[in-house]
Every structure is written in C-alpha cells, then in structure tokens.
Amino acid sequence: KNQVEQSPQSLIILEGKNCTLQCNYTVSPFSNLRWYKQDTGRGPVSLTIMTFSENTKSNGRYTATLDADTKQSSLHITASQLSDSASYICVVRSGGYNKLIFGAGTRLAVHP
Amino acid sequence: DTGVSQNPRHKITKRGQNVTFRCDPISEHNRLYWYRQTLGQGPEFLTYFQNEAQLEKSRLLSDRFSAERPKGSFSTLEIQRTEQGDSAMYLCASSLSLGTGGWQPQHFGDGTRLSIL
Numbered sequence: 001k002n003q004v005e006q007s008p009q010s011l012i013i014l015e016g017k018n019c020t021l022q023c024n025y026t027v028s029p030f031s032n033l034r035w036y037k038q039d040t041g042r043g044p045v046s047l048t049i050m051t052f053s054e055n056t057k058s059n060g061r062y063t064a065t066l067d068a069d070t071k072q073s074s075l076h077i078t079a080s081q082l083s084d085s086a087s088y089i090c091v092v093r094s095g096g097y098n099k100l101i102f103g104a105g106t107r108l109a110v111h112p
Numbered sequence: 113d114t115g116v117s118q119n120p121r122h123k124i125t126k127r128g129q130n131v132t133f134r135c136d137p138i139s140e141h142n143r144l145y146w147y148r149q150t151l152g153q154g155p156e157f158l159t160y161f162q163n164e165a166q167l168e169k170s171r172l173l174s175d176r177f178s179a180e181r182p183k184g185s186f187s188t189l190e191i192q193r194t195e196q197g198d199s200a201m202y203l204c205a206s207s208l209s210l211g212t213g214g215w216q217p218q219h220f221g222d223g224t225r226l227s228i229l
Binding site for chain 1: 116152153154155156157203205217218219220221222223225
C-alpha cells in the first residue's frame with residue numbers, strides 16, 4: 001500500500017532555532033516528492049520538489065533532502081521565524097498516477 | 113494569475129441538506145482536482161478532471177457526491193443528503209498538463225470548510 005508517514009506529528013521551537021522534519025514513504029513507483037507548507041485555514045503551498053536524482057535542494061531558509069534508497073526525505077528549517085508556524089506536508093507522486101499521496105503533516109509552532 | 117478561487121469559504125448546514133461548492137482554477141490550467149481534508153490529516157484525493165472530462169474518482173466519492181466541470185473551466189462539487197462525517201475542508205487544486213510527461217505542480221485554493229450541524 002502506498003503510504004507517506006511524517007514525524008514528528010507536532011513540534012514547538014523557539015524563534016531563531018533550527019528544526020528538521022522527517023518523511024518516510026513506501027510509494028512505488030516513485031516519481032517525485034514535494035514539501036508543502038499549509039497555514040491554518042489556507043490551502044497548501046509548494047516549497048520544493050525533489051526528483052529521484054536529487055539529494056538536496058534549498059529554497060531560502062528551507063533545505064530538503066532525499067534518500068531514494070532508504071525512501072526518506074527531510075525538510076530542514078534554519079533560523080526559524082514566527083511566520084514558519086504552519087503544517088508541513090510531504091507529498092509523493094507515483095509514476096503514472098495523476099493524484100498525489102499526502103502525509104498527515106507536521107504541525108510546527110514557533111514561539112517568541 | 114489570480115490563483116485558485118473557492119467559494120464559499122465556509123458553509124454551515126444541517127444534516128440532510130444538499131450543499132454545492134465552486135472552484136475557479138487558474139485560467140490556463142486544464143487539470144482540476146478535488147480533495148477532502150480533515151483536522152490533523154493531509155488532503156485525500158476525491159476526483160480529477162482534464163478539461164471537462166472526469167478521469168478518475170476515489171472510492172471516497174460516494175454516490176452522494178457529484179462533481180462537474182461543464183465547460184472545462186470552473187468546477188462544482190455537490191454533496192447530497194449531508195452527514196456529520198462530511199464535515200471537512202474541501203480543497204480544489206489545478207495544474208497544467210503539458211502532454212510531454214512533465215509534471216507541473218498543483219496549485220491549491222484556500223478551500224471550503226463545511227460544518228454539518
């Protein structure tokens with residue numbers, strides 16, 4: 001069964017600190033993986049996309065990694081800001097599928 | 113590009129009533145998707161359209177649910193005889209299919225939150 005699991009379920013950090021969110025997937029065949037940020041009451045917004053051949057990709061303070069052998073991805077946030085408080089959802093596309101497989105998300109709260 | 117627009121943003125209705133949501137995708141996008149999201153969970157796929165053709169439906173889409181995209185532009189999602197379990201956020205997304213095997217990202221609207229009393 002195709003699944004995407006994320007950890008931790010929730011996380012509280014202080015402003016300015018770094019954090020890493022994890023995503024494990026059992027999706028085959030694998031096409032690519034995206035991290036989305038979802039603010040409360042809003043739709044998800046894409047942060048970064050990882051393809052099979054990419055190991056690391058950065059988008060500002062966000063850095064995503066992908067290990068296709070272990071089927072793991074991480075999202076590292078540096079120098080967190082209050083506006084980073086949101087849910088971060090890992091989404092995997094399986095080749096030939098037109099729908100995406102979503103993780104349940106990690107709810108991040110950044111406190112001053 | 114005004115993004116994906118969904119209306120209404122919130123809908124409160126009594127159990128047993130019918131409700132209809134509307135989604136206006138990004139204008140040049142030929143693919144349109146509907147998802148359902150409950151609290152603390154990621155979105156779950158319901159159905160998708162390429163132009164006006166509904167190409168795939170999830171088993172989550174019971175016979176009380178119907179979606180249309182009559183002219184290949186906006187779409188509507190109707191739920192008949194609503195039940196308590198229908199309470200959720202209903203998200204719409206759109207994307208552009210290039211037909212060359214490339215995958216363009218899905219752009220999401222801010223959803224319609226449905227509450228069943």
